[in-house]
Amino acid sequence: MWWIYALLSALFASLTAIFAKIGVSNVNSDLATAIRTVIILVVAWGIVLFKGENKGLQHISRYSLIFLILSGLATGLSWIFYFKALQVGQVSKVAPVDKLSVALTIVLSVIFLHEALTLKTAIGALLIITGTFVLIA
Structure with missing residues (x-):
């Protein structure tokens, strides 16, 4: 089931790039980020x-x-720099560079979370890069 959520995430991330590129065309990128953040906060x-999950708020540990x-x-x-990049660059170039975060996350997960780096994962990261x-180019 996780992969359905991941695919939906990819779809909406793609739409985010397209909508944001259109939205920042005549708007300061920091202001655009702030507007987007308010929408995300409300949603x-x-x-x-709606789901009644706010009851767990007092149980969150300090850590x-x-x-x-x-x-x-x-x-x-990330959003501030992403919107600035979209404002001055082509979305078809900005979005792939932003997705380098996948390869960086793999490296950082090995360093900080001590996750195993398999040959398959390393090759995948190199292919992304x-x-x-x-x-x-």
Whole structure:
């Protein structure tokens, strides 16, 4: 079932790039990011409240909260730089470079999470990196 969610994520990430490129054409990229963030905030909290999942808020450990905050900061910075790149670059070149995050995540997961790096995963990461350079050259 995870792969269905992953495919939906890829679909919506693709639509995000297309819609964002159109949206930032005459708007400051930081302002565009802020508008997008408000929409995401409303949707995410709407889902949490609708499903009654806000009851777990008081049970979040300090450790988890610190890393959720760090993740949020990283996401925000990613979006700010992504929108700026979309504003000045071609979406067909910006999106593949952004997806280098997949290869970087593999490397960082080995370093920080001590996940096993299989030959298949290493080859996949190298293909992503190579494909990105082919697309942007």
